[in-house]
Amino acid sequence: MTFLDIFLMIMIVGGAFLILYRTLWKKKGCCGDTGCGGCSSKKQI
Amino acid sequence: MNNRKQIVVAVAGNPNAGKSTLINAIAGSRLHVGNWPGVTVEKKEAGFEFEGHYIRLVDLPGCYSLSPYTQEEIITRDYLVQEPPDLIVNVVDATNLERNLYLTVQLMELGIPLVMALNIYDEAESKGLRINASQMAETLGIAVIPTSAVKKSGLDDLLRTVVQVADSPEAHRPKRLNYGEDVENALEGILDHILHSHASLLDRYPVRWLLLKILEEDASVLKAANITSGSLPQQPFDHLRRAHGDDIEGLMADARYAMVAGLCREVLSRPEKRNPELTERIDRIVLNRFLGIPIFMAAMWLLFKLTFDLSAPFGEWIKDMTGGPFKRWTEVVMGTIGAPDWTVSLVNDGVIAGVGSVLVFVPVIFAMMFFITFLEGSGYMARAAFVMDRAMHAIGLHGKSFIPMLLGFGCNVAGIYATRTLENPKDKVLTALLIPLMSCGARLPVYVLFVGIFFPDNSGTVIWVLYILGMALAVLMGFLFKKTLFRGEVPMFIMELPPYRMPSFVSLCLHTWEKGKHFLIKAGTYIFAVSVLVWFLLNLPWGVENKHESYLGRAGSVIAPVFKPLGFGTWEAASSLITGVIAKEIVVGTMGEIYAPKKDDEGEKEQPTLGEDVKEIMVSFSGAGIKAVSSLFYLPIEAEKEEDTTALNEAVKGHFTPLSAFAFMAFVLLYMPCMVVVAAMRQEFGTWRWAGMAALYSTLLAWVVAFLVYQGGMLLGLGG
Ligand SMILES: Nc1nc2c(ncn2[C@@H]2O[C@H](COP(=O)(O)OP(=O)(O)OP(=O)(O)O)[C@@H](O)[C@H]2O)c(=O)[nH]1
Numbered sequence: 168m169t170f171l172d173i174f175l176m177i178m179i180v181g182g183a184f185l186i187l188y189r190t191l192w193k194k195k196g197c198c199g200d201t202g203c204g205g206c207s208s209k210k211q212i
Numbered sequence: 213m214n215n216r217k218q219i220v221v222a223v224a225g226n227p228n229a230g231k232s233t234l235i236n237a238i239a240g241s242r243l244h245v246g247n248w249p250g251v252t253v254e255k256k257e258a259g260f261e262f263e264g265h266y267i268r269l270v271d272l273p274g275c276y277s278l279s280p281y282t283q284e285e286i287i288t289r290d291y292l293v294q295e296p297p298d299l300i301v302n303v304v305d306a307t308n309l310e311r312n313l314y315l316t317v318q319l320m321e322l323g324i325p326l327v328m329a330l331n332i333y334d335e336a337e338s339k340g341l342r343i344n345a346s347q348m349a350e351t352l353g354i355a356v357i358p359t360s361a362v363k364k365s366g367l368d369d370l371l372r373t374v375v376q377v378a379d380s381p382e383a384h385r386p387k388r389l390n391y392g393e394d395v396e397n398a399l400e401g402i403l404d405h406i407l408h409s410h411a412s413l414l415d416r417y418p419v420r421w422l423l424l425k426i427l428e429e430d431a432s433v434l435k436a437a438n439i440t441s442g443s444l445p446q447q448p449f450d451h452l453r454r455a456h457g458d459d460i461e462g463l464m465a466d467a468r469y470a471m472v473a474g475l476c477r478e479v480l481s482r483p484e485k486r487n488p489e490l491t492e493r494i495d496r497i498v499l500n501r502f503l504g505i506p507i508f509m510a511a512m513w514l515l516f517k518l519t520f521d522l523s524a525p526f527g528e529w530i531k532d533m534t535g536g537p538f539k540r541w542t543e544v545v546m547g548t549i550g551a552p553d554w555t556v557s558l559v560n561d562g563v564i565a566g567v568g569s570v571l572v573f574v575p576v577i578f579a580m581m582f583f584i585t586f587l588e589g590s591g592y593m594a595r596a597a598f599v600m601d602r603a604m605h606a607i608g609l610h611g612k613s614f615i616p617m618l619l620g621f622g623c624n625v626a627g628i629y630a631t632r633t634l635e636n637p638k639d640k641v642l643t644a645l646l647i648p649l650m651s652c653g654a655r656l657p658v659y660v661l662f663v664g665i666f667f668p669d670n671s672g673t674v675i676w677v678l679y680i681l682g683m684a685l686a687v688l689m690g691f692l693f694k695k696t697l698f699r700g701e702v703p704m705f706i707m708e709l710p711p712y713r714m715p716s717f718v719s720l721c722l723h724t725w726e727k728g729k730h731f732l733i734k735a736g737t738y739i740f741a742v743s744v745l746v747w748f749l750l751n752l753p754w755g756v757e758n759k760h761e762s763y764l765g766r767a768g769s770v771i772a773p774v775f776k777p778l779g780f781g782t783w784e785a786a787s788s789l790i791t792g793v794i795a796k797e798i799v800v801g802t803m804g805e806i807y808a809p810k811k812d813d814e815g816e817k818e819q820p821t822l823g824e825d826v827k828e829i830m831v832s833f834s835g836a837g838i839k840a841v842s843s844l845f846y847l848p849i850e851a852e853k854e855e856d857t858t859a860l861n862e863a864v865k866g867h868f869t870p871l872s873a874f875a876f877m878a879f880v881l882l883y884m885p886c887m888v889v890v891a892a893m894r895q896e897f898g899t900w901r902w903a904g905m906a907a908l909y910s911t912l913l914a915w916v917v918a919f920l921v922y923q924g925g926m927l928l929g930l931g932g
C-alpha cells in the first residue's frame with residue numbers, strides 16, 4: 168500500500184459516490200437521468 | 213440567432229388523436245406514442261428549424277374539453293391559458309370528427325390563432341368517410357389541413373400554414389361562435405362588471421374565454437381570478453336561468469354540441485352501408501365475457517415465451533464475450549500500463565463481474581420492451597384494461613388503474629407517472645401503491661439467471677407465473693387497501709377503445725430503443741458505481757482473505773437469519789438483497805462479484821490472439837442469431853446441451869434448491885421498490901408518506917409470500 172494506492176482508492180470511491188449522487192439524487196424532469204419508458208426524450212434537430 | 217423568429221406552437225387535441233405521432237413525424241423526436249388514450253401525461257417539447265423560423269412544438273396531454281377533470285387535462289388547460297403559445301395546432305382525429313370538434317370549438321374561444329390538422333386522414337379515407345375540409349375551414353375561420361402522421365403526408369402543408377398564420381396572426385383569428393341572444397346578453401352583462409371591478413384580468417386571460425368560464429361558474433377559474441361568485445352581478449345569471457333552467461354549464465355544453473352537430477352535418481358524409489370492421493370482429497372475441505381474461509393470460513404467456521426464446525442466445529453470447537476475450541484484453545492492457553494489482557482485480561472481479569452479469573440480460577430486456585411496445589401500439593393495452601375492469605370492479609378497483617399497472621411492466625417509474633390519468637386522488641395513490649408489485653424489466657435478470665439454472669425447460673412459464681403472482685397480489689392488496697385506507701365509491705369506468713393498428717416496424721424499433729436504452733444508461737452509471745463500491749466492501753478491511761469477513765459479508769451475515777425461514781439464509785443472498793434496493797438488477801451484479809472466481813483458477817491456458825478473438829466474437833454472434841431465429845420456428849437445433857459452467861452459475865446451483873430459488877425470485881419481485889420508484893412516488897405525491905408505506909408493506913409482503921412458498925413447498929415435499 169503506497170500513498171499512490173490510497174490516493175487512487177479515494178478518487179475511485181469518491182467518483183462512484185459522485186455518479187450515484189448525480190444519477191439517483193439530482194433528478195431532472197419526469198424520470199431523472201435513469202428514465203423509463205414513460206418518459207420520452209426531447210430531441211432537437 | 214436573433215433574426216430568426218421563434219414560434220411556439222402548442223399541439224392540442226383529444227387523447228389518441230395522434231398528437232405525439234405528428235410531432236415525432238415533423239420534428240424527428242421520439243415522444244412516447246401508443247394506441248390508447250392517455251399516453252402523454254406531461255408537457256413535452258421538440259424544436260426545429262423551418263424556412264428561417266425556429267419552431268417549438270409543445271406536446272400536450274390529450275383532453276376532451278377545456279373543463280378539465282383529470283390532472284393531465286389540467287396541465288393542458290393551464291398551459292394554454294397561462295402561457296399562451298403563438299399558435300395552437302389542433303390535432304383532430306378525422307375518424308371521430310364529431311367528438312373531436314367539441315374541443316375545437318372551445319379552443320377557438322381562447323382567441324389564439326388556430327390551425328387544424330385533420331389527422332388520421334388515411335384511415336378516414338379507407339373507411340369511406342368524406343370530409344369537406346375547405347368548407348369546414350370557411351365555417352370556423354381557421355385553416356384545416358388533412359394530415360397523416362403515420363404516412364407522413366400533409367406535414368409540409370401544415371408547417372407552411374403554421375408559419376403563415378404565425379407571421380400574420382391578426383388575419384387568422386378564429387371566428388367567434390354565437391351562443392344565441394340570451395347567452396350573448398349575459399356575457400355582455402358580465403363584461404361590464406369585469407370592466408368595472410376586475411379590469412386587470414383582461415390582460416391576464418383571453419376575454420371571451422374568461423367571460424364564458426365565469427358564466428359557467430368554473431370553480432378553478434373563479435378561484436384563480438380571485439372572484440367570489442357572490443360578488444358577481446346576479447342579473448345576467450337570473451335572466452338565463454329563467455329562460456333556460458338552472459344548469460348553465462349544461463346549457464353551454466348543449467350549445468356547443470349543437471354547433472358541432474350542425475357542422476358535421478354540413479361537412480361530413482358517411483358511406484351508405486358498412487361492414488363490421490376488423491376491429492369489431494377481433495373485439496367480439498377478445499372482449500368476450502368468458503374468454504377475455506384467459507386470452508389476456510395467454511397473450512402474456514406468449515409474450516414471455518417469445519421474449520425468452522429470442523433473447524437467450526444473445527445473452528449467452530454476451531456472457532461468453534465479457535467473461536472471455538473482454539476480460540483478457542483488459543488484463544493485457546492493464547498489465548502493459550503497469551496498473552497496481554488491486555486495480556486489475558477491481559476491474560475484473562468488480563466492474564466486469566458486476567456490470568457484466570447485468571449486461572448479459574440486456575437482450576432479454578430489449579426483447580421484452582419490443583413486445584410491450586407492440587402491445588401498446590396495437591391497441592390491445594386498452595382492451596386488457598377493459599377486460600380486467602370487470603374482474604377488478606368486483607373487488608373495488610377499476611380498470612383504468614390497470615393501464616398504469618401494465619405500463620409498470622416496462623418500468624415501475626413510468627407506471628407511477630401514468631397514474632396522472634386517474635381522476636380521483638384516492639385511486640391515484642392506491643394504484644401507485646400497487647405498481648411496485650408489477651414486475652418491471654429490471655427484475656428480469658434475476659429471474660432469467662435463476663430460471664436458467666433451475667428450470668431450464670420451462671423458463672418462459674416460470675417467469676410468467678411470477679408476473680401473474682405479482683398481478684394477483686396487486687389485486688389482493690388493492691382489495692385490502694380499498695377496504696381499509698381508501699374506502700369509497702368506485703366510479704364507472706369509461707374508456708375509449710381505439711381501433712387496432714399495426715405499428716410499423718421502424719417505430720417499434722425506435723420506441724423499443726427509447727425504453728431499453730435507459731437500462732443501458734443505468735448499467736453505465738449507477739450499476740457501474742455500485743459494482744465498484746461493492747468490490748471495496750468485499751475487500752475491506754484491506755487484505756481480508758475470506759469474503760465472508762469483509763464488511764459486506766458481515767453486514768449480510770447480520771441480516772441473513774431473517775431469510776433463513778425463506779430458504780436462502782446465506783450472507784451472499786442477504787448482501788445481494790441489500791444492494792438490490794438501489795436497483796433490482798444489482799442483485800445479480802452483486803452475486804456476480806461475490807461469486808467471482810478466485811484468481812489462478814484457470815491455470816495457464818493457451819491465450820488466443822486478438823485476431824482469433826475477434827473472429828470468435830463474430831462467429832458466435834451469428835450463431836446466436838441462427839439459434840434465436842430457429843427457436844422462433846421451433847426448429848430443434850441439434851441439442852448440444854452446453855453445460856453452463858460460469859462461476860456464478862455453479863455457485864448459485866450450490867447455494868439454492870429449485871424451491872428456495874423460486875422463493876428468492878418471489879422475494880425479489882416483491883420486496884422494497886427500487887430507489888428511483890420511491891423517489892418518483894415522493895415527487896408525484898409531494899410527501900414521503902406513500903413512498904414509505906409502499907417500501908414497508910411490500911417488504912413485509914415479500915417476506916410472507918416467500919415464507920409461504922418455501923415452507924409450503926417443504927411440506928409438500930418439494931424441498932429436494
Ligand atoms: N393510421 C393512422 N394512425 C395514426 C395517425 N396518427 C397517429 N396514429 C396512431 O394513433 C395512435 C395514437 O397516437 P399518439 O400520438 O400516441 O396519440 P396522442 O394524441 O399523443 O395521444 P395522448 O398522448 O394519449 O393524448 C397511435 O397508435 C398512432 O400510431 C395517422 O395519421 N394515421
Ligand SMILES: [Mg+2]
Nearest residue numbers: 231232251252
Ligand atoms: Mg401523446
